[in-house]
Amino acid sequence: xxxTPDLVLGLAAQVPLSSLDRAQxxxxxxxxxSTVHASRAFTPKxxxxxxxxxxxxxxxxxxxxxxxxSQFSLDTDTASHTLHIHSVDAxxxxxxxxxxxxxxxxxxxxxxxxxxxxxIPDATDRTTSLYASYFSQDGRPENVAxxxxxxxxxxxxxxxxxxxxxxxxxxxxxLVFSARIFADGDLASAVQQERAWKGRKxxxxxxxxxxxxxxxxxxxxxSHSSLFSTSLSAYGGRxxxxxxxxxxxxxxxxxxxxxxxxxxAFDVWGSQVVYVTKAPDLREPFHSKKNVYLIDxxxxxxxxxxxxxxxxxAFNPVFSPDGNLIAWLEQPEDAAVASKxxxxxxxxxxxxxxxxxQEWDRSPEAMTFSADSTMxxxxxxxxxRVKAFAYPLYDTPSTTAPxxxxxxxxxxxxxxxxxxxxxxxxRTLTSPGSIxxxxxxxxxxxDMSMITAREVxxxxxxxxxxxxxxxxxxxxxxxGYARKIHGFVLKPRGxxxxxxxxxxxxxxxxxxxxxxxWGDSWSVPFNAHVYSQxxxxxxxxxxxxSSSFGxxxxxxxxxxxxxxxxxxxxxxxxxxxxxxxxxxxxxxxxVGLSYGxxxxxxxxxxxxxxxxxxxxxxxxxxxxxxxxLAYTIDLLFFMRKEWLAWPWENxxxxxxxxFSPHKFVHNWQVPQLIIHGxxxxxxxxxxxxxxxxxxxxxxxxxxxxxxxxEPHVFTNxxxxxxxxxxxxxxxxxxxGSRMRVLS
Numbered sequence: 178x179x180x181t182p183d184l185v186l187g188l189a190a191q192v193p194l195s196s197l198d199r200a201q202x203x204x205x206x207x208x209x210x211s212t213v214h215a216s217r218a219f220t221p222k223x224x225x226x227x228x229x230x231x232x233x234x235x236x237x238x239x240x241x242x243x244x245x246x247s248q249f250s251l252d253t254d255t256a257s258h259t260l261h262i263h264s265v266d267a268x269x270x271x272x273x274x275x276x277x278x279x280x281x282x283x284x285x286x287x288x289x290x291x292x293x294x295x296x297i298p299d300a301t302d303r304t305t306s307l308y309a310s311y312f313s314q315d316g317r318p319e320n321v322a323x324x325x326x327x328x329x330x331x332x333x334x335x336x337x338x339x340x341x342x343x344x345x346x347x348x349x350x351x352l353v354f355s356a357r358i359f360a361d362g363d364l365a366s367a368v369q370q371e372r373a374w375k376g377r378k379x380x381x382x383x384x385x386x387x388x389x390x391x392x393x394x395x396x397x398x399x400s401h402s403s404l405f406s407t408s409l410s411a412y413g414g415r416x417x418x419x420x421x422x423x424x425x426x427x428x429x430x431x432x433x434x435x436x437x438x439x440x441x442a443f444d445v446w447g448s449q450v451v452y453v454t455k456a457p458d459l460r461e462p463f464h465s466k467k468n469v470y471l472i473d474x475x476x477x478x479x480x481x482x483x484x485x486x487x488x489x490x491a492f493n494p495v496f497s498p499d500g501n502l503i504a505w506l507e508q509p510e511d512a513a514v515a516s517k518x519x520x521x522x523x524x525x526x527x528x529x530x531x532x533x534x535q536e537w538d539r540s541p542e543a544m545t546f547s548a549d550s551t552m553x554x555x556x557x558x559x560x561x562r563v564k565a566f567a568y569p570l571y572d573t574p575s576t577t578a579p580x581x582x583x584x585x586x587x588x589x590x591x592x593x594x595x596x597x598x599x600x601x602x603x604r605t606l607t608s609p610g611s612i613x614x615x616x617x618x619x620x621x622x623x624d625m626s627m628i629t630a631r632e633v634x635x636x637x638x639x640x641x642x643x644x645x646x647x648x649x650x651x652x653x654x655x656x657g658y659a660r661k662i663h664g665f666v667l668k669p670r671g672x673x674x675x676x677x678x679x680x681x682x683x684x685x686x687x688x689x690x691x692x693x694x695w696g697d698s699w700s701v702p703f704n705a706h707v708y709s710q711x712x713x714x715x716x717x718x719x720x721x722x723s724s725s726f727g728x729x730x731x732x733x734x735x736x737x738x739x740x741x742x743x744x745x746x747x748x749x750x751x752x753x754x755x756x757x758x759x760x761x762x763x764x765x766x767x768v769g770l771s772y773g774x775x776x777x778x779x780x781x782x783x784x785x786x787x788x789x790x791x792x793x794x795x796x797x798x799x800x801x802x803x804x805x806l807a808y809t810i811d812l813l814f815f816m817r818k819e820w821l822a823w824p825w826e827n828x829x830x831x832x833x834x835x836f837s838p839h840k841f842v843h844n845w846q847v848p849q850l851i852i853h854g855x856x857x858x859x860x861x862x863x864x865x866x867x868x869x870x871x872x873x874x875x876x877x878x879x880x881x882x883x884x885x886x887e888p889h890v891f892t893n894x895x896x897x898x899x900x901x902x903x904x905x906x907x908x909x910x911x912x913g914s915r916m917r918v919l920s
Contacts, residue, residue, distance in 0.1 A: 218670055219645040219710040221901035224701060225249055225894045228636040230610030232590030232602050233263070236287045237347070239548075239594040240265055241274075241312060243285060243293055244612055244634050249894050258282050260295065262312060263634050265594070265614065273634070277310055277328055284343045288411070294345070295328050298338040303368040305335040307418060309411075332411075333418025336365050339402075342434065344445040345409065351474045352409040352418075353425075353445050355434055357400045364405055364422040374398060389461045392436045392811045394856040394888030401432045404443060404452060406474050423476040425450060430457040431480070435467060437812065439492040440506070440543050446496035448474045451483070451503050453491050462813040466511040467491040471503070471525075483523050485530070489513055491521075493543055497550040498593075501525060504553065506541055507532075512814035515692035517728050520544065520553065522570070534568070537578050538727045541566075547618075548593045555579055556589055558725035561652070561663060561696035563587040565601055567618055580622050582615055587698035600633065604699040607647045607706065611635035648672070648709050650697060655752040658744035659733065663726060665695070666753060667705055667715040680761035682792075682912050684713035685750060689771030691722045691738065691819075692731050701897065702890060703770055711905055714760050716753050720745035736821040738772075738803070739779050739836025746776065747787045764912040766793045768904060771860060771889065774799020775838065778868055781849060782841025793911035795850040795904050798860050798889055801867040803837040811858045842871045848878040850907040852900060854887030880907065 231245030242263045249256045258281065261273035277295060283305075284296040291312050298305045310329035339357040346353070359370045382398075384390045389397050403426045408419035426433060431454040434442035443452035453467045469491050470480035484491055489508035496503055503523040510516045518540035520533040533553075534541070541555040542563070555566045559581065565588040566579035582588075586605040593599055597619040604610045612634035621628035648667040655662055669681055686705055688695050695705070695717035709715045719726065721741040722734025734742060754762050769777040774796035781794055800806050804824040807816040817823055824833050834840055849872055853865030862883060872879035882903060884896055891897060 216646045217643045219647070219706055221707055221898050222251060223643065223645070224704050224707055224901075225251060225897055227609045227641065230602060230604075230612070230634070230636060233592060233600055233612040233634060234285070234287065235265060235592055235594060235600060236290045236293075238290050239598070240290065242600065242612065242633060243287075244273075245285070246636070247282070251894065251898065254895075256282075260285055260293070261634065262293070263612070265600070265633060267633060275312065279328060284341060286343050286345050288345060288409075289347065292411075293329075294332070294343075296335075296340065296343060297328065298340070300338055303336075303338045305338055305340040306331060307333045307335070309416065330416075332416035333409075335422075337367055339367070340405075342442070344443070344450075346445050346447060346474060348447045349474055350408055350410040351406045351445075351448075353404060353406045353443070353450055353474065355402050355404055355442070358403050358424070359400050362403065362424040362427045364424065367400070371400060374400075386462075387460050389436060389811060391858045393858055394854075395858075402434055403427075403431070404433050404450065406450070406476065425472055425474075425476045426454075426480070427476070429480060431470070436461070437465065438467065439490060441493050441495070444495045444503075445474065446500050449496075450474050451494040451496065451505075453494055453505070462811065464511055464814055465490045465508075465514065469494050469503075469505050469523075483530075484521075487511075489516060490518075495545055497546045498548055499550040502546070502550065504544065504546065506544065513818050514812075514815060515690075515722075515724070515731050518542075520555075520568075533575075534579070536576060539579075540724075540728070543589070543591065545591050545593055547597070547599075548595045552619075553579075554582075554591045554593060554599055556591060558694060558696075560725055561665070561694060561719060562725065563589065563696070563698065565591055565599065565615075567622060569622065580625075582618065582621070582628065585697050587696070588613075606650060606697050606699065609636070609699050645710070646670075647706050648715075653752070653756070655749055657721060657748055658741040659721065660730065662718065662720060662745045662749060663723075664716065664718040664749050664753075666717075666757065667709040669712045669714050670710045671712060672714075672759075677759045679759055680764065681714045681759050682712070682764035682766065682908070683750075683753070683760045683762070684708045684715050684908070685746070685765065685767040686715060686717050687746065687767065687769030687773035687776045688717070688719075688723070689769070689773050690724070691734055691742065691772035692724050693772075694719050694723045694725050696725065707901060713766075713908075714753075714757065716750060718746050718749040720749070735819060736832055737836075738775070738819065739783075742776065743779060743783060744787070746780070747784065747789050750789055763790065763792065765789070765791050766795070766908045766912050767791055768795040768797070769799065770797040771799070773797070774860075775803070777849075778838035779836070779841070781847055782838060782844040784847075785844065791847050792913075793848045793850075793908050795852065795907060796865075796868065797852040797900075798854065798857055799851070799864065799868060800838065800860055801864045801871070802839040804833045806860065806864065807833075809861050809863070839867070839871065842875065845872060845875050845877055848907070848911050849880075850904065851879065851881045852884075852903075853882070854884045854889065854891055856886055857889045859889040878911075 229247045233242045233244045235242050244261045246261050247258045258279040260277040262275040263273050288294050293310045295308050308329035309332050337356050340354045342355045344353045358367045405422045407422050410417050433452045433454045435455045451471050453469050456466050456468050469483045472480040489511040491505050491507045494505040505521050506518050507521050508516045519535045522531045539557045541557045543556045545554050553568045565582040568579040586603050588601045590602040599615045603613045614631050614633045616629045617627045650665045652665040705715050777794050777796040778799050807824045851865050851869045853862045855862045869881035
């Protein structure tokens, strides 16, 4: 289990800004506002310093649980990373049995019921160290050796700091992990080869179109990721970590995990490893198709392909606990990111495949088997939530749909336990995470009243910045362009029936994807409550193309990026104006990220003709010319599918012309803030520069913020803080301040 902080988005100004001082000034302003609730407002600074809860991983017998836990401090500019050990049967979820303080983010896995292994990379020595901590069944540490890192007994060192995704097989005493290597496949010399590559005297790069030219925020280099196995055992109190690292994919041209893979890339059971890789005969930028392979854990056999026929992405391969079955998720169509996902069940002994849930109008994001191998647990988007589902594998009619085990929030990291129990990480629009235990799942399949839920772990009260009062999600449906469309509002901080006659500003937040969604889930890059707490009436629309409302709803955006979604957003905003007369339409603002940035740019040229006027706009990593993006995006296959053809093909010329924001520059007149990272290779920074230059040519008030070394999703917390504050300052400059509403 990788212990890493959440990816976060932000922006940085061209001129250095004192982000902490600016945030503290706004905190004081909120605290002194007598018309607002006694609780302190939830600010961007608070958002960035909330604890992050990872996936809870139980030990083999299901008695103990480790939970990755991290928290960033803006004041000290440091992130803390810890592992909390909990009892699964704990009655007080805020009390952990033991805490392992990590010097940096790393991995962890159970060796057995009472031994936890943590892996710590060292960027200076370019190695990864493995440490063992020992616990009794009540979770208290036993015989933990005193080391400088404080993470347990040092049991061995791997010769690379790129090792990750550790899986241990107690049956074969093998440790399997991924790491980056070069063409010779040798792990021991990989660091030396990387130094030689980066230290070469020339700076030339050559590409032939087979591999990605660049992906996300990095140009491709001669290295790639592969899978390795080595021995790991403990006898007589002595640890033995093998010094021979078997490259399981040597001589195959397979790369695992693949750069553009979805979800988990491999799993281990007994003496076998199942993994996914992009089909090696395909050009990477033009295809999403992945194959599934089975190989011996010692690398003595050649990989055997388990997939067959025409299809697209395959991901999340997993063994059943009894070792008889392998399941994975698959898409029927190549190069279609949002196409329907179904389950493939593979019988290892019979070598047969069975496709499941092809008729279910939801697409699983991840899955695992129940502890007794009779059921699948799935994560899937469902009506603005991500729910946990159960699906019995035997005596189940093919038309039977999975049973929802959760109702609200975002369920992830499903971990099965014995006796029909399931542990998962639960996040909501107002909570960064807790660990939930579900009981009686088998009985609940016929009677949902039998299921019980209990918190096993939640962050301590002291880890939160302050008590905050959040607005409730008020969901609504309205008539969109071609179907009923979902959305919700958050009322602003300070709203009450007595203030309902005030003229509140409204902030329209537009999600990316475009097949993303707004829902009951925690977010750092784009947190709706930060806007609500600032005094905005927040409106979000799950326009045509959004996930969680069925496949037809999602796929209807193909070839129609600027058609139905644009009208859905306009109709939804008008609907909210009618339902909430306390909103002042003249003080409407809009902000969008990625596809949302594209839509902001399109609204800049189209909103007025459709009857909507904005006081100010902000686009983040947005698109200026969809035609140009089709040639510069890293995932070349993405735009071809989304727009149904290449831009140079005759049948799409009118589509690209009708829906590209740059075609409507002559209408641009709303003040706009543009935000972009200069290492964004998904939507290159030139899109943001072109948007700004077009506004400047038009004489429209505009401001461009470019951030060094930031990709499509920003990672520097200080940049995130600046991003929020810059947005607020821009909106309040043109739409009036929050104080004006509350005075």
